[in-house]
Amino acid sequence: MTSRRRVPYPLVLLTLGVLLAACMIAGLAIGSISIPPMDVARNLLHQSLPGMFDASGAPHHQMIITHVRGPRVVLGAVVGAGLAVIGMTLQALVHNPLADPYLLGVSSGASVGAVAVIVTGGAILGAASMPVAAFVGAVGALGLVYFLSRAGGQITTTRLVLAGVAVAYVLSAVTSLMLLTARSGDQARQVLTWMLGGLGGAQWNSLWLPLAAVLLGLVYLLAHARTLNVLLAGDEAAVTMGVDADRFRVVTFVLASLMTGxxxxxxGPIGFVGLILPHAVRLLVGSDHRRxxxxxxxxxxxxxVLADIAARTLASPQEIPVGVLTALCGGPFFLWLIRRDARRGAVRS
Incomplete structure (x- = not known):
């Protein structure tokens, strides 16, 4: 029986890079005011190399590209990349194909911390108050799920999913309670809009933090990709190869929580990106985390970025929260994964 041949890895990366560039240009071009893609490309080249390329199109196009859609498209790319990487990492750490920040309660914990800052107005650390509070909530939620699902030194898929769902429900209830007890209608609307997940509040001066978190996290994970590969074979195999699995899990869990926060x-909480994309990528390049x-x-x-384009255009001029669209895509995919695992379990038995 011959094994299925995969597309060469450099070609996969090149294709994904071209796809990302095309998606970002489409994100800058599509909206209530349409801008020809060539004008978008020339304006971007003008911003990068002003002496070599002139801006084209109407004068207001450059303002729309640079100040309105630009931060949003970049934030979408950063958040999407980060969530996919976090999901793939968590699936390796807990040996569970259903793991992602949303299902394990990490996003719910981060939401509690962020909403608490919005409702109380406790910006003690200034602009860093919300990310810090979200990180604390994410670490607390993930630690609780890890504690509840661990028995006899092992974590089972059933306990992990049940613990994640239970913790997510409790934390969602806490978030809803804070929403109901908000002191003003403006606070309640701000919390409700944020809870649905969206990229509309993106600004250039706030992009450095998520970009730095994703880049540094990705560098760390790539440096420890071999360890993630070893963990896929189980803790016993990791011990025989000299890997301290528990210590590595704790450090990587904290890193994943920091990135998620x-x-x-x-x-806001954008679910299922970290569940769908790792499975699709493994079909293309395999399970080696270096690739x-x-x-x-x-x-x-x-x-x-594509989901955000759909969120802005499907019900134009009204905007659909991008978290709603990702949930509509991810929900059926999650059910399919459960059904697939159930069939595999029946075959093994």
Whole structure:
């Protein structure tokens, strides 16, 4: 029986890179005011190399590209890349194909921290208050799920999913309670809009934090990609190869929580990106994290930019929260994964 031949890895990366560039140009071109893609490209070249290229199109096109759609498209790419990388990492850490920041309660914990800052107005740390609070909530939620699902030194798929769902429900209830007890209608509307997930509040001066978190996190994970590969074979195999699995899990869980907290703080909870994209990428490049993590980052970035384009245009002039669209895509995919695992379990038995 011959094994299925995969597309060469450099070609996959090149294709995903071209796809991301096309998606970002489309994100800058499509909207209530349409801008020809060539004008978008020339305006971008003018911004990068002003002496060599002149801006084209109407004068207001450059303002729309640079100040209105530009931050939003970049934030979508950063958040999509980060969520896909986090999802792939968590699936390796807990040996569970259903794991992602949303299903394990990490996003719900980050939401509690961020909403608490909005409702109380407790901006003690200034602009960093919401990311810090979201990080604390994400770490607390993930630690609780990890504690509840661990028994006899092992984590089972059933306990992990049940613990994640239970913790997510409790934390969602806490978030709803804070929404209901908000002191003003403006606070309640701000919280409700944020909870649905969206990229509309993107600004250039706030992009550095999520970009730095995703880049540094990706560098760390790539440096430890071999360890992630070893964990896929199980903790016993990791011990025989000299890997301290528990210590690595704790450090990587904290890193994943930090990344999730920062991303949730700037975009709200956007679910299922970290569930869908890792599986799609593994079909293309396999399970080796040295190859899969960069591909997941590019694919996740393209996916969320496309989802945001759909969110802005499907019900124009009204905007659909992008978190709603990703949930509509991810929900059926999650059910399919559960059904697939159930069939595999029946075959093994």
């Amino acid at each position: 920062v991303l949730v703080a700037v975009s 899969a993590l960069p591909a997941a980052a590019l694919a996740g970035a393209s996916f969320l």
